[in-house]
Amino acid sequence: MNQNFSLDPSASVLLPVAKKEKIDTVWDRHKAMQPQCGFGQLGICCRVCWKGPCRIDPFGDGPKRGICGANADVIVARNVVRMMAAGAAAHSEHGRHVALALLGVAEGRLADYQIRDEAKLRRIAGRLGIEEAGRGSHEVARDVALLTLADFQNQDHHDPCTWIKASLTEKRLDKLAGLEVLPHNIDAVVTGIMARTNVGCDADPVNLVLGGVKGALADFNGMALATELSDVLFGTPRPVITAANLGVLKEDAVNIALHGHNPLLSDLVCEIAHTMEDEARRAGASAGINLVGVCCTGNEVLVRHGIPLAANYLSQELALLTGAVDAMVVDVQCIMPSIAELGSCFHTEIVTTMDDCKITGTRHVSFKEETGAENARQIVTLAIEAFKRRNPQRVLIPDFKETSIVGFGAEAILEALALLDAEDPLKPLLDNVVNGNIRGIALFAGCNSTNAKQDSSFVTMAKKLAAENVLLLATGCGAGAFAKHGLMNQEATLAWAGETLKGVLTAIGEAAGLGGPLPLVLHMGSCVDNSRAVQVAVALADKIGVDLDALPLVASAPEAMSEKAVAIGTWSIALGLPTHLGIMPQVTGSKVVTDLVTETAKELLGGYFLVEPDPEAAAEKLLAVIDERRRALGI
Numbered sequence: 214m215n216q217n218f219s220l221d222p223s224a225s226v227l228l229p230v231a232k233k234e235k236i237d238t239v240w241d242r243h244k245a246m247q248p249q250c251g252f253g254q255l256g257i258c259c260r261v262c263w264k265g266p267c268r269i270d271p272f273g274d275g276p277k278r279g280i281c282g283a284n285a286d287v288i289v290a291r292n293v294v295r296m297m298a299a300g301a302a303a304h305s306e307h308g309r310h311v312a313l314a315l316l317g318v319a320e321g322r323l324a325d326y327q328i329r330d331e332a333k334l335r336r337i338a339g340r341l342g343i344e345e346a347g348r349g350s351h352e353v354a355r356d357v358a359l360l361t362l363a364d365f366q367n368q369d370h371h372d373p374c375t376w377i378k379a380s381l382t383e384k385r386l387d388k389l390a391g392l393e394v395l396p397h398n399i400d401a402v403v404t405g406i407m408a409r410t411n412v413g414c415d416a417d418p419v420n421l422v423l424g425g426v427k428g429a430l431a432d433f434n435g436m437a438l439a440t441e442l443s444d445v446l447f448g449t450p451r452p453v454i455t456a457a458n459l460g461v462l463k464e465d466a467v468n469i470a471l472h473g474h475n476p477l478l479s480d481l482v483c484e485i486a487h488t489m490e491d492e493a494r495r496a497g498a499s500a501g502i503n504l505v506g507v508c509c510t511g512n513e514v515l516v517r518h519g520i521p522l523a524a525n526y527l528s529q530e531l532a533l534l535t536g537a538v539d540a541m542v543v544d545v546q547c548i549m550p551s552i553a554e555l556g557s558c559f560h561t562e563i564v565t566t567m568d569d570c571k572i573t574g575t576r577h578v579s580f581k582e583e584t585g586a587e588n589a590r591q592i593v594t595l596a597i598e599a600f601k602r603r604n605p606q607r608v609l610i611p612d613f614k615e616t617s618i619v620g621f622g623a624e625a626i627l628e629a630l631a632l633l634d635a636e637d638p639l640k641p642l643l644d645n646v647v648n649g650n651i652r653g654i655a656l657f658a659g660c661n662s663t664n665a666k667q668d669s670s671f672v673t674m675a676k677k678l679a680a681e682n683v684l685l686l687a688t689g690c691g692a693g694a695f696a697k698h699g700l701m702n703q704e705a706t707l708a709w710a711g712e713t714l715k716g717v718l719t720a721i722g723e724a725a726g727l728g729g730p731l732p733l734v735l736h737m738g739s740c741v742d743n744s745r746a747v748q749v750a751v752a753l754a755d756k757i758g759v760d761l762d763a764l765p766l767v768a769s770a771p772e773a774m775s776e777k778a779v780a781i782g783t784w785s786i787a788l789g790l791p792t793h794l795g796i797m798p799q800v801t802g803s804k805v806v807t808d809l810v811t812e813t814a815k816e817l818l819g820g821y822f823l824v825e826p827d828p829e830a831a832a833e834k835l836l837a838v839i840d841e842r843r844r845a846l847g848i
């Protein structure tokens with residue numbers, strides 16, 4: 214039965230435990246929700262005012278307009294662009310948090326943080342047009358932080374956000390400027406979307422969707438600054454060997470699961486936990502403290518510190534069902550409220566840490582950057598106390614973990630390529646794309662969804678594309694899926710890569726001293742780190758002298774789920790990438806909106822959504838797109 218829900222072997226071990234103990238999981242609740250609301254699935258239910266809710270009859274003779282007169286196109290457009298705004302808000306709030314922390318460090322107010330990658334700070338300053346030569350790192354950091362924060366404050370509509378200007382090709386910026394979709398101020402753009410989708414405002418679906426595209430590009434801007442400034446504060450990822458899946462939990466250790474997205478607290482927990490090993494041992498944990506990751510906080514500490522990844526999104530409850538997690542520490546985003554109940558079924562401390570992200574029934578430690586190390590110490594102490602209450606009889610750790618080589622940010626990829634050509638690091642990549650050894654590049658991003666069999670499409674598509682010599686990059690819970698299923702190690706490359714791709718990955722891996730190929734799928738980081746893939750793509754496009762929509766580069770989110778994924782998918786098409794969705798987006802109640810994001814987008818932007826739930830067919834379609842682009846490039 215479990216095999217229908219998830220490809221993850223840990224689910225097969227732990228879902229029977231949930232059933233026996235009468236604990237509901239996400240899959241039980243999904244089942245209980247059937248049949249799901251057809252109006253919602255089509256996007257034609259409107260709740261923007263209290264005259265409603267209204268819904269459009271999509272097939273029969275029922276209402277074709279809501280009470281105010283809004284038709285299906287307007288309702289669908291309003292709903293989906295509000296999702297884009299929510300996604301942009303989430304990523305950008307994360308980014309603002311990091312930027313404010315950098316400012317605090319620069320001004321000497323945050324003793325628990327430091328600039329860990331000064332070279333990157335100086336490179337960023339260069340990109341943003343800030344003078345750095347001969348200046349102290351704190352002085353430069355202050356200017357970088359203030360210029361970044363101006364992306365939340367600028368009131369000049371004609372002056373686009375700094376980060377997006379510094380992150381795309383000139384041609385793409387011109388195209389987006391021509392469509393008037395370049396964001397000038399993240400907060401203003403998000404507010405603008407909420408305003409124009411309010412009752413009685415914008416009722417032109419095309420105009421609404423263009424407003425949404427601007428919101429999605431604000432999301433890109435927020436992600437780019439979040440990623441880059443996090444690298445300055447916490448270090449830029451470099452390849453590291455670690456492991457993934459629930460077998461990374463240890464019976465004889467205090468297990469602390471770090472869950473959410475923002476590295477501001479989790480990075481300090483990593484640091485402080487090292488200093489508290491003796492306390493854990495005194496409490497009876499002979500192996501000390503074992504930190505593991507969940508979702509994208511998991512990815513953050515995975516790619517920077519090699520902390521093993523226990524679970525991606527849909528597996529977060531499974532981690533608690535092991536009975537071995539002593540504390541699950543959560544920050545923001547993608548945290549199922551259900552974990553409060555699951556934690557209470559065991560001895561597990563669920564610790565919320567952000568004042569705007571509490572969960573009833575859990576413990577809250579109010580995290581502040583000023584007291585970050587102390588907060589981290591409090592949390593580790595709670596975990597050690599909980600460990601003392603753990604019932605060993607209820608511990609069941611599935612014996613599944615896969616070796617994973619992770620930490621391939623843009624810098625790491627370019628550094629690896631530089632080992633083949635120090636003068637011109639992009640040349641080996643470009644040459645191999647041109648000669649066809651690398652047929653194309655696919656970025657796998659996004660979430661897990663109960664609307665699909667967990668992880669399954671990721672794995673099927675990756676194996677098929679790799680066999681066809683497509684270079685694979687991954688972020689977020691998609692990356693988590695590949696790590697858990699053993700596609701981020703050298704054995705996977707030897708087993709699944711096509712001959713020419715294998716040759717390229719082997720040449721780079723051996724030059725990098727890995728004694729074999731690079732892993733089959735390169736882990737670029739958390740879902741906020743999709744901007745890393747854009748950095749590589751922009752470098753490649755600039756080298757060839759083309760725009761992003763000319764590259765044989767595609768994106769895929771086989772299990773897209775969150776509003777953040779809606780925003781990411783939309784900026785992906787705005788940047789010119791054909792973007793596969795494995796889940797039917799909630800827009801099909803409007804032909805206008807559906808055509809806009811699948812067909813018109815292709816003409817206007819080069820990128821477009823391609824919806825295909827079947828992973829084999831999806832891989833075929835992406836290969837066809839890659840080949841079409843190769844032909845257009847004359848290669």
Ligand code: MSK
Nearest residue numbers: 509547660689690740
């Ligand atoms: S955690 S947004 S389920 S990738 Fe980034 Fe995973 Fe998607 Fe959340």
